[in-house]
Amino acid sequence: MPEILMAWDAKVHFLQMTNPNGSPTPTPSKEAAAKEARMGFRVAAMSRKMD
Template structure:
């Protein structure tokens, strides 16, 4: 949570340490939604959302590529 608060949200470390986890998550979700809604290239509507199967398929492909590109000892 510290990484999200200081990195994504840009909060100073003292504020990140004193903020409850729930508030950090809520602030991060709001910032993420703001970035989606204000993206000038689209992507903010429901029509652009990928369904769970498509996301899972993309993740599996990424993991396969990563596993195949690892150095073998």
């Protein structure tokens, strides 16, 4: 889990630095990003087929 959050932060930083519009987009708070990641994992787990 920490590796995923670190990769997410790095991707956001990269996108901010390479934004062609010149102004970085506002970053979500760590709590909001963690909540979004948890919800994504829940959806992925619930959509998995149990064989």
